[in-house]
Amino acid sequence: MNYEGSGHGLARFLAKARQGQGFTVGALGGSVSIGHGLKRGMRYEQSAYSELNMHRIVFDYLDKLFPAKNGRQIGGDNTKRGANRFVNGAVPAIGSDYFAMCFGHHIPEDVDLVLVDMAINDGFSEKGAESYETLLRHLLALPNRPAVINLQVFALMFQTIATGGDIHQGISSYYDVPTVSLRNLLLPIILQNSSYGISYFDHPPGTTELDREGLGTRHISAKGHGLIGRLTNAFIDMRIRDLVTGLYGAELESRLVPETPREQIRALQRFNTYEAIPAIPPKxxxxxxxxxxxxxxxxxxxxxxxxxxxxxxxxxxxxxxxxxxxxxxxxxxxxxxxxxxxxxxxxxxxxxxxxxxxxxxxxxxxxxxxxxxxxxxxxxxxxxxxxxxxxxxxxxxxxxxxxxxx
Missing domain, CATH: 2.60.120.260 (Galactose-binding domain-like)
Structure with missing residues (x-):
């Protein structure tokens, strides 16, 4: 974990999920999120919803823990009422400067949990930080007040190891959005033994050296998807344990849990106690x-x-x-x-x-x-x-x- 947060947002989601009335999980990201690197030759419409995809791994785990009375729905435009639903809204080569205003074209408005992957495509820049903050503000203000989890993948082909995800970290914590980091776990091992990293990235068959210059270290493989998916599920298990032991209150389902105010001042502005920042509807x-x-x-x-x-x-x-x-x-x-x-x-x-x-x-x-x-x-x-x-x-x-x- 990079940042666990207070857990209130995820606790609200889990309280709803365990009622068995159905929930909706949405995913936003770029080529990694849509499954580029899972299996060579697999089309995006397949890889986006493949059981090997990191977002699908998280959804399948939640669906197994909290089955809905009306079953489940993977993708599709027509909503199956009362079902557990998963919608992958990822678009290749797209970052948060697009999704900040256009996410509504890719995930449903009544989403309950959003899995976000913008660490690579946003780049290490203030522009990326600004758009990522706008995206989080819009997602957290949706009607169901969804929980958001930041899945931070990484790549090794760029000029620096640091990417947009490193700037996102501060923004995520400001809005109490937990971050699950693949790099924190995997990179120290790769630095000790670079050949170990080959299986976690999309390298051609027979590769014996970690390709640091080409595309071979831009997209994680099915093994990489599996690892960050399981890390996210382990974090969810921690929150379930907290929920069961009463950390968030025995009456969580029937009362409001403290949440980030919609008009909270932005992280990327000067501090003041008098200016309210109204929500700007994304268009x-x-x-x-x-x-x-x-x-x-x-x-x-x-x-x-x-x-x-x-x-x-x-x-x-x-x-x-x-x-x-x-x-x-x-x-x-x-x-x-x-x-x-x-x-x-x-x-x-x-x-x-x-x-x-x-x-x-x-x-x-x-x-x-x-x-x-x-x-x-x-x-x-x-x-x-x-x-x-x-x-x-x-x-x-x-x-x-x-x-x-x-």
Whole structure:
């Protein structure tokens, strides 16, 4: 464990689960969460719900401990009332700057427990900390006041061992969100014997050395999933023991347990005792949801999942803002042949923002860019045009839009 927390959130969830009326577990994360690395050749729709997936391991354990009268439901859009339900909302190459506002497209609003995995994709940056905090605030404010557990996986292929998960640690503890760390257990052993780590990462068959430079240490294997899944289940067992022994009170099911106030000041702001921070409802038009909501109002040259590769391709989206802000989530990569686009709001082309999708960072990831932050509340139009200029060495131009966030 990195941080156990007070246990109040998980205790509320467990009190509900043991009533047998059904509960919902949701998962948010990137390629690790969706199961990349579980088994070569396995499609994402299979790996996301595989019994080998770390999130599924946790759900299966809870379902075994607290079976619901109406059975269980794995995935699916139609809710089976009174059943234990698991929904994996992970999206490859996506971090918390997308999920902070777009999580509602991927897990149900009535979720009771959310398993979060953002440690790798957020990167070691203040930007990642800000979006991770926003995500936690939104999740904890959902109608069922869900419990949240941060599953901190790790990778060894980047410039530093430290990742976004190290910054998340302080934010998680501020909001009393427990963190289960795979790195704390596994890395000291790997440092003593690097060959030991091979089986815990997605290496090609026959590998005898830990690949620290390539993708072989970015995604944990089925063995890695199994380990962090069991660690999380062991932590849940601790909380069940506390619940049974009356640590949280004998009448937990019928009374409120102290929880983090929704208007609590943010960790990433100056301390004060007079300013309440109201919840800002997340608003997102996504091309990556099961039923895409990012529908162009005009479109020339952009195709499925809102991709364009011909300079001059132009697309527009209608949106409504109630805070003056609009952001665009795009895919950025070093080696995917990506180009450059210009985006602006309404007829303010002179204030256009240039977005270079090809960057020097070796990480391929979704990235959120602010297009405007001083708009009047109401209806607006966001327009993006693929430019002739490109930073790609081979002069390629592909550009991928993930979401409009406002």
């Amino acid at each position: 997102c038009l996504s091309a990556h949801s099961r039923s895409p909501t990012l529908i162009p109002s005009t479109n020339k040259g952009w195709f499925k999942y809102l991709i364009a590769d011909q300079p001059g391709s132009i697309v527009s989206f209608d949106f409504v803002t109630a805070g003056g802000l609009v952001q665009l989530s795009v895919y950025r990569s070093h080696n995917a042949g990506l180009g450059t686009a210009a985006c602006w709001v309404d007829d303010m082309k002179d204030k256009r923002v240039i977005i270079e999708a090809r960057w020097d960072d070796l990480v391929s990831i979704g990235y959120t860019v602010t297009i405007a932050n001083d708009l009047e509340d109401g209806d607006h139009v966001l327009t993006c045009e693929l430019l002739e200029e490109t930073k790609d060495p081979q002069k390629k131009h592909e550009f991928r839009i993930i979401a409009v966030i406002r």
